[in-house]
Amino acid sequence: xxxxxxxxAIVWKDIRAEIRTKEIFSSMFIFSxxxxxxxxxxxxxxxxxPLDIAPGVLWxxxxxxxxxxxxxxxxxEKENDxxxxxxxxxxxxxxxxxxxxxxxxxxxxxxxxxxxxxxVILFNIGIYDKIFQLAVVIFLGTLGFVTVGTLFSAMSVNVxxxxxxxxxxxxxxxxPVIIAAVKSTGAIxxxxxxxxIISWIKLLVVFDVIFLxxxxxxxxxxxxx
Amino acid sequence: MIFKWFTxxxxxxxxxxxxxxxxxxxxxxxxxxxxYFHIPSAxxxxxxxxxxxxxxxxxxxxxxxxxxxxxxxxAEVGIIFCSLVLITGPIWAKPIWGVWWTWDARLTLTLVxxxxxxxxxxxxxxxxxxxxxxxxxxxLGIVGFLDVPIVHFSVLWWRTIHPKPKVLSMESPGxxxxxxxxxxxxxxxxxxxxxxxxxLGQRISLEKRRxxxxxxKNKLIAES
Numbered sequence: 001x002x003x004x005x006x007x008x009a010i011v012w013k014d015i016r017a018e019i020r021t022k023e024i025f026s027s028m029f030i031f032s033x034x035x036x037x038x039x040x041x042x043x044x045x046x047x048x049x050p051l052d053i054a055p056g057v058l059w060x061x062x063x064x065x066x067x068x069x070x071x072x073x074x075x076x077e078k079e080n081d082x083x084x085x086x087x088x089x090x091x092x093x094x095x096x097x098x099x100x101x102x103x104x105x106x107x108x109x110x111x112x113x114x115x116x117x118x119x120v121i122l123f124n125i126g127i128y129d130k131i132f133q134l135a136v137v138i139f140l141g142t143l144g145f146v147t148v149g150t151l152f153s154a155m156s157v158n159v160x161x162x163x164x165x166x167x168x169x170x171x172x173x174x175x176p177v178i179i180a181a182v183k184s185t186g187a188i189x190x191x192x193x194x195x196x197i198i199s200w201i202k203l204l205v206v207f208d209v210i211f212l213x214x215x216x217x218x219x220x221x222x223x224x225x
Numbered sequence: 226m227i228f229k230w231f232t233x234x235x236x237x238x239x240x241x242x243x244x245x246x247x248x249x250x251x252x253x254x255x256x257x258x259x260x261y262f263h264i265p266s267a268x269x270x271x272x273x274x275x276x277x278x279x280x281x282x283x284x285x286x287x288x289x290x291x292x293x294x295x296x297x298x299x300a301e302v303g304i305i306f307c308s309l310v311l312i313t314g315p316i317w318a319k320p321i322w323g324v325w326w327t328w329d330a331r332l333t334l335t336l337v338x339x340x341x342x343x344x345x346x347x348x349x350x351x352x353x354x355x356x357x358x359x360x361x362x363x364x365l366g367i368v369g370f371l372d373v374p375i376v377h378f379s380v381l382w383w384r385t386i387h388p389k390p391k392v393l394s395m396e397s398p399g400x401x402x403x404x405x406x407x408x409x410x411x412x413x414x415x416x417x418x419x420x421x422x423x424x425l426g427q428r429i430s431l432e433k434r435r436x437x438x439x440x441x442k443n444k445l446i447a448e449s
Contacts, residue, residue: 148368155361159351168347169365172340173372176379183383199382207375214371218364221285 006091010099011106017076018107024072025107032065032115036122050123055185058119059178062138063145065115066108067167070149073104074157087223097219101150108142125189133188133197140204141181147208148173151215154222180204232419239416242409250406259317261410265417266309267335273303273421274342274370281366284359290436293359296366298428300345302421307339333380334373341369 018025039057077083077100086096116138120127127134149170156165184200186192243261250257280296283289314332315325326332345365352358 151364151368155348155352155364158353158357158361159348160353161351165348165351168344172337172344173368175337176372176375179379179383203375203379203382210371210375211368214368218285218367221360221364224360 003092003095006095007099007102010086010091010096011102014073014100014103015106024069025111028065028069028107028111029114031068032061032111033118035061035064036115036119040122045123050125051186051190054119054123054125055182055189057123058116058185059141059182061115061119062108062112062142063171063174063178065111066142066145066149067170069107069111070104070146070153070170071156071163071166073100073150073153075162078157083223093220093223094216096223097150097154097216100154101146101215104150104153105143105146108146109139112138112142127189130188130191134185137181137184137188137197137201137204140201140208141177144177144204144207144211145170145174147211147215151219151222154219176203176207180207228419229423232416232423235412235419236416239409239412242412247406247409248403253321256317256320259313261413263310263313263317264410265414266306266313268414269417269421270303270307270310270335270338272418273299273306273425274338274373276425277303277342277345277366278370281363281370284363285367288356290359293363294429294432294436295425296362297349298425298432300342300349300366302424302428304339304342304346305424306417306421307335307342310335311339328384330377330380330384333384334377337376337380338373341372345369 036057039053039060043053074083077086087093116127116134119125149166152166152169152173156162156169159165180200180203184197184204187196187200239261243258247258247261249255276299277296280292280299284292284296314335318327319325345362348365349358349362352361
């Protein structure tokens with residue numbers, strides 16, 4: 001119970017800072033909106049069926065704006081030596097990881113909850129009867145992205161070229177997440193049978209579990225001084 | 226020294242097998258000989274990245290510089306062979322499949338693998354030197370290799386859910402192969418593996434000498 005309280009304290013700290021500044025959230029949201037709009041111009045929706053490209057565009061918007069959020073995640077901790085302070089508190093290193101990871105997850109999910117309706121309007125897609133399935137896929141995909149993302153974000157913040165380094169490290173690793181998320185989102189939106197989706201959901205769960213455990217275990221090696 | 230000569234002999238034996246002994250494939254013609262370079266390169270690349278994985282675990286466990294050097298060297302040599310796979314692949318594919326590149330499962334996996342280890346080397350290049358760099362790379366070396374089977378399944382399902390044209394189907398290597406061709410391939414595999422170990426050894430001793438040099442430099446600065 002004590003462990004959970006510690007995690008929550010870290011999550012709450014991040015949420016409270018974000019509510020006050022709204023810095024990360026606003027940039028993430030506007031960026032995802034921009035991606036949706038720019039893609040509208042690169043593909044003629046009068047000639048191509050929106051459903052053919054919509055899942056891909058949606059996940060590009062999520063991953064690109066997710067990178068923005070992850071880049072900032074440890075930058076704030078680094079700037080005023082907050083990470084040092086956090087490491088001095090009697091908290092297990094893994095709790096710091098879980099706290100930061102959950103903070104990033106919540107931030108990204110909130111951004112997605114607002115971006116999806118915009119996406120529905122811009123691409124003219126009906127999702128009313130499949131909100132639940134879509135929510136499951138978005139949650140699992142975002143979780144996979146954030147588990148490794150938080151780990152790498154703690155790494156890239158210490159590297160000279162930090163803003164560029166994070167996507168270079170993260171994108172190849174999350175290829176399975178992107179494929180599974182795009183494929184299952186597409187299957188849900190075009191009313192494919194459940195069997196088409198379930199293997200992708202399983203793949204997402206496997207990725208999430210493996211990298212949650214690996215990141216949980218290896219995080220202490222990243223922030224060790 | 227003996228190892229170098231042994232490698233030299235095996236490499237030459239492999240070349241003789243490839244160009245003089247092995248028959249020219251009836252359908253594909255001379256271009257098929259690139260297989261004797263393509264498949265061994267792929268094997269060596271995977272093997273090299275496996276060594277990165279093991280050395281990374283051992284580094285985090287023992288914290289000895291030795292393992293960091295091995296992981297780094299193996300990743301560097303591995304990326305060379307992985308690049309060779311990605312270069313020889315299209316040269317082989319163009320006359321046979323009619324296209325330079327197709328998003329076939331195995332091709333995609335190799336490309337993703339290449340990207341992961343290029344990122345690994347970039348991280349090593351940009352990270353601050355010392356134990357921090359070693360720890361960061363070790364974590365990436367572990368995460369990257371664990372990702373390989375997942376990427377494999379994802380690209381496999383991604384491509385096999387839709388039926389693909391027959392022209393693009395890739396037969397598994399070794400199936401129904403002429404015995405002489407198989408022997409040639411195995412000799413070539415041995416030759417490539419030996420070259421890999423030779424390069425790895427060279428790269429490791431180079432890194433060690435660099436360490437020694439840095440130590441001497443620091444000593445000199447401290448004295449003056």
